[in-house]
Amino acid sequence: MPVDITSAREALAALPNDPGVRKPDPIVVGDDITRTFGGLKAVDVEHIEIQRGVITALIGPNGAGKTTLFNLLTGFDVPDTGSWSFEDNSLAKVPAYKVARLGMVRTFQLTKVLSKLTVIENMRLGATGQRGEKFFPAIVKALWGGQEDEITARADELLTRFKLDAKREDFAGSLSGGQRKLLEMARALMVDPDLIMLDEPMAGVNPALKQSLLGHVKSLRDEGRTVLFVEHDMDMVRDISDWVIVMAQGQIVAEGTPDAVMADQRVIDAYLGAHHDTDLSELNEDELAEQVEAEIDAEESQ
Numbered sequence: 001m002p003v004d005i006t007s008a009r010e011a012l013a014a015l016p017n018d019p020g021v022r023k024p025d026p027i028v029v030g031d032d033i034t035r036t037f038g039g040l041k042a043v044d045v046e047h048i049e050i051q052r053g054v055i056t057a058l059i060g061p062n063g064a065g066k067t068t069l070f071n072l073l074t075g076f077d078v079p080d081t082g083s084w085s086f087e088d089n090s091l092a093k094v095p096a097y098k099v100a101r102l103g104m105v106r107t108f109q110l111t112k113v114l115s116k117l118t119v120i121e122n123m124r125l126g127a128t129g130q131r132g133e134k135f136f137p138a139i140v141k142a143l144w145g146g147q148e149d150e151i152t153a154r155a156d157e158l159l160t161r162f163k164l165d166a167k168r169e170d171f172a173g174s175l176s177g178g179q180r181k182l183l184e185m186a187r188a189l190m191v192d193p194d195l196i197m198l199d200e201p202m203a204g205v206n207p208a209l210k211q212s213l214l215g216h217v218k219s220l221r222d223e224g225r226t227v228l229f230v231e232h233d234m235d236m237v238r239d240i241s242d243w244v245i246v247m248a249q250g251q252i253v254a255e256g257t258p259d260a261v262m263a264d265q266r267v268i269d270a271y272l273g274a275h276h277d278t279d280l281s282e283l284n285e286d287e288l289a290e291q292v293e294a295e296i297d298a299e300e301s302q
């Protein structure tokens, strides 16, 4: 059932803009989620709640930990610590395909393997939930038998909705940037998820197609799904989010409505990083080059 979006927004607007703020009706709740790579704490989230039935954007500078958090929540990666639930089901140690069957699905950019499959084969794979690529050949083969009719009918319905029906037999790798994003969304919808997590839905999309993509994302919410998306395109964030969560250095540093978050000093600081109070006219370029080189060396030696 779609939520009444006006009252959902009013309820959210009344919340304080604190990191991890409690929501009126959360579909996902997580605590103490950490993930370390080498010496780097990529994710260090004390508390997170995703409100049901609205569009939440997850933003933050490069390397903030957004993708890692997506991977952890959907069972594609295992945290060092933490617990989280979806619709009150604890998801710790639940593999990705089971998370997908429970109704929480993330989109993926087209990988090499998926590019070599046709559009309709990509859709059929979506029906199986989210398994690792090594299973794909067996799955594609298996799907030619049994329940194929029902799956194909749903796939064709979705391809029509996303205006990809004419591309049905084309290799996914031949699609344009925007069409790939539509295919990613359509594929995720094969399991009819309650929560759909979109990984940079606007990346590589031609400006002429952006409005149409935005319309599709809104339609997901309007048919009653919860949407969580990672995105760098701030126009999109401002345009369609009901709520924004901001990460920096693995942590949630601010949350709020798009307007409140864009004006929040913690967010401006997070994006500008340590250099925000430096007078740029006084920067010593040699010194800066040395710092950058040192950072690269440090990363390479990890």
Ligand SMILES: Nc1ncnc2c1ncn2[C@@H]1O[C@H](COP(=O)(O)OP(=O)(O)OP(=O)(O)O)[C@@H](O)[C@H]1O
Pocket: 037, 040, 042, 060, 061, 062, 063, 064, 065, 066, 067, 068, 069
């Ligand atoms: N498999 C991995 N091995 C080692 N380090 C990793 C791995 N995955 C991510 N990291 C590191 O963890 C940090 C967080 O990365 P992550 O990709 O989650 O950030 P992000 O916010 O999604 O960034 P972007 O916006 O650039 O995609 C980065 O410093 C990254 O280099």
